[in-house]
Amino acid sequence: MNQSPESLDVIGALALRLARLAGEEMTAALTRPLDVAYKPTAPEEHELKDPVSDVDRAVEAVLRAEIEAAFPGHHILGEEFPNPPTTPGGYVWAIDPVDGTANFINGLPLFSGSIGVLRDGVPVAGALWCASSHALRAGVYHCIQGGPLLFDESPVTRRENLGVRRKLGGFRDASHRSPARWEPRRTGSAAIECAFVAAGLMEVAQFEKPNVWDVAAGVALVHATGGIALARGASGWEQVEGFQTADGDLRDWRRPLVVGMPGAAEALCEALG
Numbered sequence: 001m002n003q004s005p006e007s008l009d010v011i012g013a014l015a016l017r018l019a020r021l022a023g024e025e026m027t028a029a030l031t032r033p034l035d036v037a038y039k040p041t042a043p044e045e046h047e048l049k050d051p052v053s054d055v056d057r058a059v060e061a062v063l064r065a066e067i068e069a070a071f072p073g074h075h076i077l078g079e080e081f082p083n084p085p086t087t088p089g090g091y092v093w094a095i096d097p098v099d100g101t102a103n104f105i106n107g108l109p110l111f112s113g114s115i116g117v118l119r120d121g122v123p124v125a126g127a128l129w130c131a132s133s134h135a136l137r138a139g140v141y142h143c144i145q146g147g148p149l150l151f152d153e154s155p156v157t158r159r160e161n162l163g164v165r166r167k168l169g170g171f172r173d174a175s176h177r178s179p180a181r182w183e184p185r186r187t188g189s190a191a192i193e194c195a196f197v198a199a200g201l202m203e204v205a206q207f208e209k210p211n212v213w214d215v216a217a218g219v220a221l222v223h224a225t226g227g228i229a230l231a232r233g234a235s236g237w238e239q240v241e242g243f244q245t246a247d248g249d250l251r252d253w254r255r256p257l258v259v260g261m262p263g264a265a266e267a268l269c270e271a272l273g
Contacts, residue, residue: 006071006091008124008125008144008145008146008147009144011071011091011117011124011125011144012117012125012127012142012143012144012147014066014067014070014071015115015116015117015125015126015127015142015217016127016140016142016153017066018063018066018067018095018113018115018127019113019114019115019127019128019129019140019142020129020140021059021062021063021066021113022059022063022097022098022113022115022129023113023129023131023138023140025055025058025059025062026055026059026098026104026111026113026129026131027138029053029055030104030107034053034054034055034105035053035054036051036052036053036054036105037051037052037053038050038051038052039051039052051101051102051105052080052101053098053101053104053105055097055098055104056079056080056097056098056101057080057081057097059097059098059113060078060079060080060081060095060097061081063078063095063097063115064076064078064081064095067093067095071091071093073090073091074090074091074092074093075087075090075091075092075093076092076093076095077092077093077094077095077212077213077250077251078094078095078096078097078213079095079096079097079211079213079214080097083251085249085251086249086250086251087248087249087250088118088120088121088242088243088244088245088248088250089120089121090119090120091117091118091119092117092118092121092250093115093116093117093118094114094116094117094118094212094213094216094217094250095114095115095116095213096112096113096114096191096213096214097113098111098112098113099111099112099113099114099189099190099191099192099214100112100187100188100189100191100192102188103187103188103189108188109131109132109138110131110132110187110188110189110192111131111188111189111192112128112129112130112131112189112191112192112195113128113129114126114127114128114191114213114214114216114217114218115127115128115217116212116213116215116216116217116218116219116220117216117220118212118216118242118243118250120242121242121243121244121250122145122241122242122243123145123216123217123219123220123223123242123243124144124145124220125142125143125144125145125217125220126141126142126143126216126217126218126219126220126221126224127140127141127142127217128140128141128142128191128192128194128195128217128218128221130191130192130195132192133151133195133199134151134156134159134196134199134200134201135151139151139152140152141156141195141198141199141221142221143220143221143224145220145223147224148224148225149198149199149221149224149225151199156198156199156225158199158200158225159200160200166181166182166183167182167183167202167203167264168182168183168184168185168196168201168202168203169181169182169183169184169185169202169203169204169205169206169268170184170185170186170187170193170196170197170202170204170205170206171184171185171186171205171206172186172206172207172208173186174186179268179271179272181267181268181271182203182204182268185202190205190207190210190214190215190218191214191215191217191218193205193207193218193259194215194217194218194219194221194222194259195218195221197218197222197227197259197260197261198218198221198222198224198225198227199225200225202260203260203261203264204258204259204260204261204264204265204268205258205259205260206256206257206258206268206272207256207257207258207259208256209254209255209256210254210257211253211254212243212250212251212253215229215257215259216243218259219259222259222260223241226261226262227259227260227261227262227265228259228260228261228262228265229241229257229258229259229265230257230258230259230265230266230269231255231256231257231258232255232256232257232269233255237258237266237269237272256272258272
């Protein structure tokens, strides 16, 4: 049977290929000195808070070219290049060529290449190349809407050890100030923490104000394993299936976000207030 050019199987296959491409480029780049710069930050933040490497820009340029060639009618929302106003309607590819750049430039193997696909604002495909994984090696977590979570095209079974009474949680401030129910961890990559929640390595993760490209693919992965995402709005925490903004521009979506398994995610939101 011939597949529609815009079937989720076709889209998911491209997302997987692009995530692998990003991973190959990052792996190869670690064998040479990297060209590193720092983006402007707010006055109250450290001036070296937000690094960017030549690899970030080069990989995103390749990803954009591949997506534009395959799906010229789709929109692209990426971290390293200027984005035109991007509405949630239709298909939007939300890409982060290197998520966890500070880890990447220092050689700490907690970084990823994130490819998320939204349809009318809802994540319908995600592929995350991760430098580390439940399999103790690099590889790609990926899924399409309605399908299972896969790792390099093999199903992922969430591991549950009933003897573990305090599970891990991903927090920006991994200290004694974190909610006591979870053993706090800070990886430096929102995308990886979403993948780890999906795979069962973490039970929950909290993000202060992520951009869509930071979490689009990860939310798709979390949904694939029965998890949920909750964002803080004017009336408190609310479950979200996708990304929408008051002005209709996805560039402006930046809301506190929690991902996790049902029950645990709501408990974290209650603890956060």
